Amino acid sequence: MAATVIGQGIIIEGEVTSDEAVVVAGTVRGKLTVDGAVTIESGAVVEADIGATTLSVGGSVTGNVTASDRVDLLTGGKLIGDVKAARVTIADGAVFKGNVDMDL
């Protein structure tokens, strides 16, 4: 269980930073910067640039994404934006539009 859970009914508009893992099941608009794992759950809507160590996308993300470790775009996930990470996976059934940069 992550230290921070932004649940389904919650909307955050603005800048969010954290030093611990964050799970988003709700809506975040703005900027999300986490020194840890970020999990975007199915049904979540994120319209924000994301910085994280690892990022897992099962919901919808619009924004540029940078991860120091890895980005996993899961089945049913949707990512529109540029991805910068050492390791990137895009699952079958995921939607992706943007550039991938694995040259960190």
Add this chain to the structure above:
Amino acid sequence: MSRNFATNRAGGRTAVRGSDEANVLGATVRVRGRLLGDGDLRIEGDIEGEVRVRGSLDVSEGGNVRGNVTASAVTLSGSLTGDVDAEGAVLIRAGAKVAGDMKGSEIALEEGASYTGRIEADFELPDGLDDSRGDAKSRTGAKRR
């Protein structure tokens, strides 16, 4: 922005929450901006901006909110600078540091809490003191350090 509240006003807040997981903003979280939503919310981190939830709001010890707060019930154990508008009860616990006006059905201020502001709560005066037929309203300029 009110759409989120409007849809849920009558139906309660079960519809929006698929699971019963609590909304938590952990101790290392900083939010600058607006926080809206349905469901209970616990803040252990640092929030700068307006907070509006349809559910209970709990600012934990170590939590820090700078901004106005609207919720169905509010429990403050951490620090809050801003006004509180609650449908239900507002509880300011021992150790809390609160500055702002409180509005709620009841307001409780524990011994050991630090509070500056105005308290506005509806209450009925006991028999004998009641000369306004139950619509008495307090507007107390409470100040306590």
